[in-house]
Amino acid sequence: MNIPTKSDELTRAATPMGTTEGYMPGFGNDFETEALPGALPQGMNSPQKCDYGLYGEQLSGTAFTAPSHQNERTWCYRIRPSVKHSHRYEKIDLPYWKSAPHIPQDVTSLGQYRWDPVPHGDHKLTWLTGMRTMTTAGDVNTQVGMASHIYLVTDSMVDAYFYSADSELLIVPQEGRLRFCTELGVIDLAPQEIAIIPRGLVYRVELLDGPARGFVCENYGQKFELPGRGPIGANCMANRRDFKIPVAAFEDRETPSTVTIKWCGQFHETRIGHSPLDVVAWHGNYCPVKYDLTTYCPVGAILFDHPDPSIFTVLTAPSGVEGTANIDFVLFRERWMVAENTFRPPWYHKNVMSELMGNIYGQYDAKPKGFIPGGMSLHNMMLPHGPDKNAFEGASNAELGPEKLDNTMSFMFETRFPQHLTEFAAKEAPLQDDYIDCWESLEKKFDGTPGRK
Numbered sequence: 001m002n003i004p005t006k007s008d009e010l011t012r013a014a015t016p017m018g019t020t021e022g023y024m025p026g027f028g029n030d031f032e033t034e035a036l037p038g039a040l041p042q043g044m045n046s047p048q049k050c051d052y053g054l055y056g057e058q059l060s061g062t063a064f065t066a067p068s069h070q071n072e073r074t075w076c077y078r079i080r081p082s083v084k085h086s087h088r089y090e091k092i093d094l095p096y097w098k099s100a101p102h103i104p105q106d107v108t109s110l111g112q113y114r115w116d117p118v119p120h121g122d123h124k125l126t127w128l129t130g131m132r133t134m135t136t137a138g139d140v141n142t143q144v145g146m147a148s149h150i151y152l153v154t155d156s157m158v159d160a161y162f163y164s165a166d167s168e169l170l171i172v173p174q175e176g177r178l179r180f181c182t183e184l185g186v187i188d189l190a191p192q193e194i195a196i197i198p199r200g201l202v203y204r205v206e207l208l209d210g211p212a213r214g215f216v217c218e219n220y221g222q223k224f225e226l227p228g229r230g231p232i233g234a235n236c237m238a239n240r241r242d243f244k245i246p247v248a249a250f251e252d253r254e255t256p257s258t259v260t261i262k263w264c265g266q267f268h269e270t271r272i273g274h275s276p277l278d279v280v281a282w283h284g285n286y287c288p289v290k291y292d293l294t295t296y297c298p299v300g301a302i303l304f305d306h307p308d309p310s311i312f313t314v315l316t317a318p319s320g321v322e323g324t325a326n327i328d329f330v331l332f333r334e335r336w337m338v339a340e341n342t343f344r345p346p347w348y349h350k351n352v353m354s355e356l357m358g359n360i361y362g363q364y365d366a367k368p369k370g371f372i373p374g375g376m377s378l379h380n381m382m383l384p385h386g387p388d389k390n391a392f393e394g395a396s397n398a399e400l401g402p403e404k405l406d407n408t409m410s411f412m413f414e415t416r417f418p419q420h421l422t423e424f425a426a427k428e429a430p431l432q433d434d435y436i437d438c439w440e441s442l443e444k445k446f447d448g449t450p451g452r453k
């Protein structure tokens with residue numbers, strides 16, 4: 001079902017030559033875009049008077065003094081400054097959207113957990129009311145850790161806008177299509193794509209094709225960046241040119257509207273008389289982005305053994321400790337399996353990091369049954385897990401030749417912090433009570449006989 005949206009009224013910049021319509025290619029580089037000719041000042045940021053009577057305003061995504069290779073900011077030229085967009089703030093309740101630290105007393109997070117897809121109910125839900133927090137980790141106030149959410153969207157936000165001062169959001173759709181109308185332009189998002197909406201950026205979310213469901217990683221810490229490729233070199237994994245940044249788009253609409261702000265885990269609302277999506281031109285490197293996961297080029301073992309899943313890292317959000325991420329976003333997609341004399345699925349293991357997984361489509365090799373599209377699993381810090389009985393027997397006895405793992409796309413939000421279940425995850429979401437039984441029938445094979453396999 002295609003749904004008409006308000007955003008058809010947005011005035012968009014012409015798309016630069018050679019780019020996909022509405023987007024500019026790149027990640028972390030400097031962009032410039034204007035929806036009206038000449039709206040972007042040249043050679044300086046703060047002319048005495050901006051063209052078209054626009055106001056200049058900077059959005060800083062890193063500290064002013066962050067090292068230059070990490071420094072991110074964007075200059076916006078807009079109809080009104082943001083401060084005119086915020087009157088008195090009133091606290092509001094979004095009871096299903098939780099922030100760390102949130103450790104419910106009567107919920108245990110120590111265990112292996114798996115959920116069926118959270119079903120769409122009868123209620124109408126927007127991006128804000130349909131956000132369901134599953135886990136939280138770290139502390140939103142000290143800007144470390146993350147939360148994982150499921151979103152269920154049946155309705156567009158109408159004259160309603162949002163920004164998170166707490167976090168950037170990494171969005172992983174699983175069903176339905178959404179349109180993110182942001183201050184810096186429009187991102188249309190479908191399953192097999194991801195988007196990042198930066199901290200502080202105002203937007204509304206429209207439903208293009210619904211109902212929509214997906215996963216969100218809310219990153220309280222340092223921004224997601226591309227991982228270093230080390231000896232792999234300059235190519236493969238996620239390539240910068242496959243990321244897409246929207247061109248400038250604005251609306252000049254005088255309608256009573258609300259802006260909701262997430263700030264230190266609390267939600268506040270303010271009323272304004274116009275659309276805040278009024279940035280006519282911008283330049284900078286702090287911006288929303290989308291990425292098509294089918295452009296991710298996996299690199300793997302081409303002779304024997306199963307490497308650590310870090311080879312599949314799409315994006316990493318560093319913590320203060322080198323090599324130990326606040327969050328890694330890891331993708332398990334279609335690929336060839338060729339390793340000889342090897343148990344090919346993931347090995348049994350315990351991990352100091354906490355692994356939250358979601359299935360976008362198809363079958364995951366370690367869990368041929370039970371981990372279904374839209375479903376999630378959590379293997380928390382230092383809790384053992386690995387292939388279920390079927391996967392173990394199948395892979396141990398398979399005739400090994402080159403084999404294509406086809407029709408498969410799952411992902412992992414892996415964090416250095418333990419993840420705590422919310423009441424929703426423990427009591428309302430479709431938790432599989434029998435999940436741990438998938439390992440129960442793994443029998444003892446050892447009988448002391450050398451050469452027994």
Ligand SMILES: O=C(O)Cc1cc(O)ccc1O
Pocket residue numbers: 307308309345346347349351355366379385386412
């Ligand atoms: O537990 C999982 O399924 C995720 C995972 C995959 C893999 O290939 C190696 C380690 C790992 O944690």
Ligand SMILES: [Fe+2]
Pocket residue numbers: 349351355379385
């Ligand atoms: Fe794992």
